[in-house]
Amino acid sequence: MIDPVTLAVLKGRLEQIADEMDATLFRSAFNPIIAEAHDASHGLYDATTGATLIQGKSGLPIFVGAMSFAVKAVIEKVARDGDLAPGDVYIFNDPYDGGTHLSDFKLVRPYYHDGEVFCYLASVGHWHDVGGNVPGNYNPVATECFQEGMLIPPVKLFSKGELRQDIVDILAANSRLPGSLIGDLSGQINALDLGARRLAELLSEFSAATLTTVFAELQQRAAQLMRANIAELPDGKFSVDDWLDNDGVVDEPLKIALDLTIDGDVMSLDFSRSSPACAGPVNISRSTAIASVYVAIKHIFTDVPANAGVLEPINIIIPDGMLLSVTAPKPVGGYTETILRVIDNVHRAIAEVAPERSNACAYGTINALSLAGHRSDGRRWVMFSFFGGGHGGHPEGDGLNHGNAPISTATIPPAEILEAAYPVFFKQWALRPDSGGVGHNRGGLGAIYEIELLEQDADVFLFGERGRFDPPGVVAGGAGAGNRFYYQQADGMHSPAMGSKMVGVKLLRGQHLRLETPGGGGYGQALDREPERVAEDVRLGYVSVAAAKADYAVIVAADGTLDQAATAACRKDAKA
DSSP states (O other), X not given: OOOHHHHHHHHHHHHHHHHHHHHHHHHHOSSHHHHTTOOEEEEEEETTTOOEEEEOSSSXXXXXXXXXXXXXXXXXXXXXXXXXXXXOEEEEOOHHHHOSOTTEEEEEEEEEETTEEEEEEEEEXXXXXXXXXXXXXXXXXXXXXXXXXXXXXXXXEEETTEEOHHHHHHHHHTOSOHHHHHHHHHHHHHHHHHHHHHHHHHHHHSOHHHHHHHHHHHHHHHHHHHHHHHHTSOOEEEEEEEEESOOSSSOSOEEEEEEEEEETTEEEEEOTTSOBOOSSTTXXXXXXXXXXXXXXXXXXXXXXXXXXXXXXXEEEEOOTTBTTSOOTTSOOTTHHHHHHHHHHHHHHHHHHHOGGGOOOOOOOOOOEEEEEXXXXXXXXXXXXXXXXXXXXXXXXXXXXXXXXXXXXXXXXXXXXXXXXXXXXXXXXXXXXXXXXXXXXXXXXXXXXXXXXXXSSEEEEEEEOOOSSSOOOOBTTOOOOOOOEEEEEETTEEEOOTTSSEEEEEEEETTOEEEEEOOOOOOBSOGGGSOHHHHHHHHHHTSSOHHHHHHHHOOOBOTTOOBOHHHHHHHHHHHHO
């Protein structure tokens, strides 16, 4: 045991190490996806099992679960090869061993203390371009991972402190943007160096035995608190189904099904009724599926510390050969869309048993949009970005307008940054009226982005979801508006045949595209929403006068003035 004050102090010191590693990479990365959107993460991991010990608070939560599998992959390779040494750093992006997709490059470094591996430091970041058929790597028609980018197994980037330049050369040769790649790689290396220095400083003040005790105590407390939270819920089985629009190759919906069972202080999540592995790139590996469950659980049980103890009382059942448990070479580039559906289902299942802990579904897609071409001087440019939407209504209020996906604490790259870096002009960047799901607490609004091309031409690729299955509400709340995408051609505006997925459309100078992102689902009955709140929504432009009447039975003028008598009569009729 360790006294509570020392435990709290050391927990904060350890988290500060990971947070400072995050900040180091965010400030030094060349790539806006890392520098602006913070699509990266750092942490400390167990020397024997790879389990998460400490995670930075600024990085992507999905990496918290996935990176433990990445570190475990390195530990297993070290056990086979037997050549681990101080100063070694491994690099890889294998999505089947370490989770997520080929764009996410992991660096894993053993930290030695008194001649033994004390723990592992790890960094992961989303690189701008890693080869493959599509600039930016979100290839919506990929049928194998080789069409999505280069696949690198765990190899030594540093051997006994010496950089292997041949590895860097191989990586750079496989990217359309080698300068960005090398810049991001250097940022990750520096983040690991800083983490090692900070850990050394901490170990000069406290013994290794004390820190080891802290790691064990934090994990035990997380497991105990998780069990206590589960035990407060009523026993039972709760089932929900949701759908992906298609896999980008075959235009048929794919089921993500969850049977959640609570038995005392243990929770089981069974995904056996989900669709089998598909041809297109919305598959995910088992490690990625487990990581997405972790993210959902942490959203619901916010008081539980972020470490491996969270999953100790949770059984996750995913049979082999499923959409949620694929192995190489099945494509996994669009993993973000699938894990968002997994997270939605966990929230919806919990809403059936403990609605006070849950929320309605968020917009459910990152809308990975890529525009790529050549500048007038011949230089290659690739604009890859993701876009926001509405979050779900929740027990305490309305959903967030124009937020980022709940797999992350990332931010949406600002229009000014994108316009400065790429030959594009945002004609519109606005909230999307009437897109939030109706409910006592309304879903957050999606957004409208309209982008004009300023260069001679560009190829456009889109990888999105929720074009055909709108984000559901909970506790009788309504669904948010679905995803819509339009692009201009010589004969007018068009939409993708696959809904929210598209490859290789050519855009010419002056032509534009328009993305209308989904809103979040609503929470609770629409007729329970106070008329004054509906009137305020109208005043702010969130809800139209017509929708206020049709969805909420509230009569209001365009300026937001509420007609109390007409509203009372309209609501009486609606409830009759």
